[in-house]
Amino acid sequence: MRRRRSPALVALVLVLSACGAGTGGATQVDPADEVRALPRLGAAEVVVEPDGLDYSPTGEVVFPSLFHAGEHLAEPLGEWYLYTAPHEVPGGVVLLVADTLDGPWVEHPGGPVVSASSPPHFDVSHVSSPDVVWHDETSELFLYFHGENSTTRYATSRDGVSFTYGGEAVWNSLGGEEVTESSYARVFEHPDPSSGFRWAMFYMTNSRDDVRRIRLAESIDGRSWVVDEEPVIEPGPGDGGNVSGANLWTWRGQHFVVYHTANGRIMARPVGVDLRPTSGAVVLLDPDQAVDVDRVAAPEPVEDGGVLYLFFEAGDRLDAQIQSVRTAP
Known part of the structure; x- marks a missing residue:
């Protein structure tokens, strides 16, 4: 059930710890360490309520992904496309359109x-956890999604509406013999031009020990992927035993991996161009900053006209909706 709260104006401050590098979980951060102030964010708003959708087979939606259609398509249906999906059977990727974020x-x-x-x-x-990225080289939108949980797949489109199946991107055996799930992928341009890869992916693996971790895969063409042997993020003592939904976010020249934990928070952790943590993690978004929920997850940051928006999954996993917060006036 969702709890009724009054959303309040929040000021997020990210503290970059000089310790905690490596693949460990969230760490306690000393306020005396370097402080990087993030923008003031206004009250959260509901973006997609499952009950308001024509296609809503399970009454829940997860994992928002944004595409600036007006920047890439000759005749877009609107300036922005938002992709989301139910997670439970049968899933299915839903498209919503708006003229502004x-x-x-x-x-x-x-x-x-x-x-x-x-x-x-x-x-x-089922298919779920859609994530989209535009390929300038081929003028195609790549949409990544999982189905089953053991496999992340991709499809391509010229218009963002009609998709052609491409194949499998990552699957369990690429991550090692112990991996039992390979899903919740986010794909983005690789921040290291010297890496030899054009694209990078954060995705979640589950293993036989029932611990969910963030893994890294890299690709030249967005179709064939090489999975790094070591996880990027391991759950720490305060993370509830699991981490998932990782994304890359760049703020004022600093790269961050942003992700959610099993205890319902969205975390931010600085990474280098090699996409490995350089210091500890702190809370980026707490459920108290959202509308009527006890859990926030699957962060999708996007900027437009100098305004930062953070779209996210809000609510219990089987009762989720999509919400957003934006830079306060």
Whole structure:
């Protein structure tokens, strides 16, 4: 159940600790260490309420992903596209369109743009966790999604509406013999031009020890991926035993991995261009800063016109909606 709270104006301050480098979890940060002030964010707002969607088979949606359609498409349906999906069976990737990041967001008719059954390519119980990235080289939108939880797949599109299946991106055996899930991927341009890779991916693996970690994969073309042997983020003592939903965010020249923990918070941790942590993590968004929920997850930061927006999944995993906060006036 969602709890009713009055959203308050919040000022987020990220403290960069000089300790805690490596793959460990969140660390206690000394306020005397270097402080980097993040922007003041206004009250959270509900962006997508499942009950308001025509396609809502399970009454929940997760994992928002934003695409600036007006920047890349000749005839976009709107300036911005938002992709989300239910997680429970049958899932299905839903597209919503708006002229500004403030909305209103209008569901594209016709049901999901990617479904759980796509013969002859795959037929799974569900598809979910959509993430989109534009390829300038081919003028295509790549959409990554999982289905089943053991496999992250991708499809491509010229218009952001009609998708052609591409294949499997990462799967369990790429991460090692102990891996049992490979899902919740975010793909972005690699921040290190000298790496030899054009693209990078943070994604979640679960293992036989039932611990969810953040892994790194790298790619030249966004289709074939090389998985790094060591996790990027291991859950720490205050993380509830699991971490997931990682994304790359760059703020004032500093790269961060932002992700959520099993105890319902969104964390931020500085990383270098090699996408490895350089210091400890702190809370970026707490459930108290959202509307009526006890959990925030799957952060998707995006900037437009000098304004920072943070879209995120809000609520219990089986009762989630999409919310956002933005830079305060």
